[in-house]
Amino acid sequence: MRRSAEELFRFFTLPPADIAFIAPGRGRGPADRLGLAVALRTLPWLGFVPDNVVAAPPAAVARPAEQLQVKSGPSAPMGAALRPAPTTTRWGASPER
Structure with missing residues (x-):
């Protein structure tokens, strides 16, 4: 099942606690903050990162980028400091629950 842009917008809207956690005062650059934001919001959506x-789909990146006031898109690096999970996973529909 593919998710609509509106559904991705809802899933990837950062709550205030996440915005505070991702704040630049914690030594994270724009790319790392955006990658962390996408990872944090992916967990409740898919159940894993x-x-x-x-x-990540562009619609999933656009909302956190807007909230964090950082660039998104092909020319903007994202999440350079994020390390891959020990298992290989892919983007797609969330598992049926």
Whole structure:
């Protein structure tokens, strides 16, 4: 099942606690903050964090980028400091529960 842009917008809207956690005062640059934001919001959506966070759908990246006031898109690096998970996972529909 593919998710609509509206559904991704809802899933990837950062709550205030996540924004505070990702704050630049913690030594994270823009790319790392955006990658961390996408990883944090992916967990409740899929139930896991894919090891290739940079392959997130553009609609999933746009909302956190807007909230964090950082660049997104092909020319903006994302999540350079994130390390892959020990298992290989892929973007796609969430598992049926």
